[in-house]
Amino acid sequence: MIDSHAHLAMFPADERRAVLDRAGEAGVRAVLVPATGRDDIDAVVEIAGLGEGRTPAAVGFHPHEASACDTVWKRCVERLIESPGVVAIGEIGLDYHYDLSPREDQRRVLAWHLGLARERGMPVILHHREAWQDFLAALDAVPGVRGVAHSFTEGADGVDEMTRRGLFVGISGMVTFPKGDNIREAARAVPAGRLLLETDSPYLAPVPHRGKRNEPAFVKLVLAEVARVREVDPAQLERETDSAFEELFLSRPPHVVEEGRGETAEGKR
């Protein structure tokens, strides 16, 4: 089992080992650790470097932090994505719910990250909230980027919009929430090879831990609920989601993206 999205850098440094041990005991063999910006970017790179492959990381600026992503930080991101264990750019996206950065900054910084991802041939981890049309427009402006729309909330039609663009879909513990019908619908709609599971720790703890601090071990509960709604054997779902994760994050695509070219083989599907 793999937790494809957990903010391990937000846990106190002296608790991370125990958190990962509990995950290991629950059967979790890898945890992808995304950055959100200035406060955790160094910590995720350090976690990736020390993790011996169990804690690959993503580097980038969350839409909340977009305004802080100036030229100096951009050079920093460009350098840090070359670090050992860094497998993706993220998490990046648009969040018009909180609007913690002006929307124009969010769009500009997302476009910059997507361009970098295409240039380097790296996958992205995408966050979106109440920004659906602008989110789709941003993706279409930089076609051919591989990635995952994490903690997906848009239902079955939204899943189609993502998979049409060659993207994966991440389902979080919200799938266990009583009001999570749209997420259960999405969890049913994702094609097997495109589905990832995640906790989004320390947020969004699944039932029965709701309201408490989430942690990667609880991805087991996400797996159980997604298996139930898809009516598949949990062991089969585990194999499918593990290999989807490996395909997206741990294998370089067969095509090398040429700088300055608009389309890749992936984008033409």
Ligand SMILES: [Zn+2]
């Ligand atoms: Zn996140």
